[in-house]
Amino acid sequence: MTEFERYRYNKSVYVAAIGKCGACYICVDECPEGAIEKSEPVKVDYNKCTRCMKCVEVCPSGIMQIID
Ligand code: SF4
Ligand code: SF4
Incomplete structure (x- = not known):
């Protein structure tokens, strides 16, 4: 399982622009939830x-990150 897949099922993590x-x-445009x-x-x-x-996955600057 990839790191992304592990986080995908971990509801305790958040995504942030850092x-x-x-x-x-x-x-x-990629966010399915708006x-x-x-x-x-x-x-x-x-x-x-x-x-x-x-x-x-799509951020070209790699600044969308997982935070606890
Ligand atoms: S694309 Fe949208 S729904 Fe998916 S992790 Fe990012 S903000 Fe959340
Ligand atoms: S640089 Fe990354 S976080 Fe900023 S708008 Fe583009 S994809 Fe989103």
Whole structure:
């Protein structure tokens, strides 16, 4: 099981934009829940986020990260 898959089923973790967001909004377009707000840096609505990790996988800057 990959690191992403392990986190995908761990509901205790969160996704956060850490570091310099380039405001490309690829993550916003990829999020199936519409949980990411188009701000700079982006903000995640944890009430909508299902921890699918798509935003972590697609961010070209690698700044969408898992935090405890
Ligand atoms: S994909 Fe990464 S760099 Fe682009 S808007 Fe999202 S967090 Fe920012
Ligand atoms: S983990 Fe999935 S649901 Fe949560 S903000 Fe990222 S793309 Fe959206």
